[in-house]
Amino acid sequence: MNSPTQPSLTWRIARHAILMTGTIIYLFPFIWMLSTSLKPADEIxxxxxxxxxxxxxxVENYTTALTQVPLLRYLFNGIVVCAGILILQVLVALPAAYVFAKIEFRGKHLAWGLVMLSLMIPFQATAIPLYILLYHAGLLDTTAALIIPFIASAFGIFLMRQFFRGVPNDLIHAARLDGMSEFELVWRVLMPAAMPALIAFSIFSVVWHWNDYFWPLLVINTMELATPPLGTMFFMNEEAGTNYGPLMAGTVIITLPLLLFFLAAQKRFIEGVTLTGVKG
Incomplete structure (x- = not known):
């Protein structure tokens, strides 16, 4: 007889069948991409x-993908852009989140409301003003143009604030009694404690900006400055959109770093999302 606290065998089988079906449907485009990257043109x-x-x-497809266009250069550009954005976002988000979570000041609720409001505004709505601003600053077609608009992340501030709200106030008071400044408190006490949430945010940030095609397409004209998704467009232009084997091989190479990054950090990612999601 089944325990009343456990689901029946039939339900467990059905649940796993539904989950496996959803997984296969989700992964099928990636499986097909990998399959296409292994085939000659006449088989596709x-x-x-x-x-x-x-x-x-x-061998032919992946060799062509690496030699037809500077794919490794695009990967390097993607690493530089994602790392630059992430470092600057952390430098802004951690102190801002600490202030919103633990310090009372006049206008705090209004300021927090503006942060939350910015989460509801799609980036595309501000793209043209940002483009004009970068044009007047002479920064179009530079790596800085890919990084500067994303320095302040409202989502990063929100995620870190949710985590900091669960940090005991006694810990902060003890650090202040030990003579720590607010700056030291953020970087020496709170940042190590917030590492799970920080890793979760890092994955969100890196995945978003690594896959971003819209903004690099607007501000980058030089092929050598292209990020991985934009580099794929240059590859398609080179091949006139017909040689799909090398194109899919290049896409596999571009996708692989994200997959490895997530697999390496998935435990902390789940932990960080869980911890930040239960705070009021």
């Missing part, structure tokens, strides 16, 4: 369903 549009290639062309 063959009739019928062939997940594995009949004739392997992995």
């Amino acid at each position: 549009f063959m009739s019928g369903f062939h997940l594995l290639p009949q004739k392997w062309a992995a």
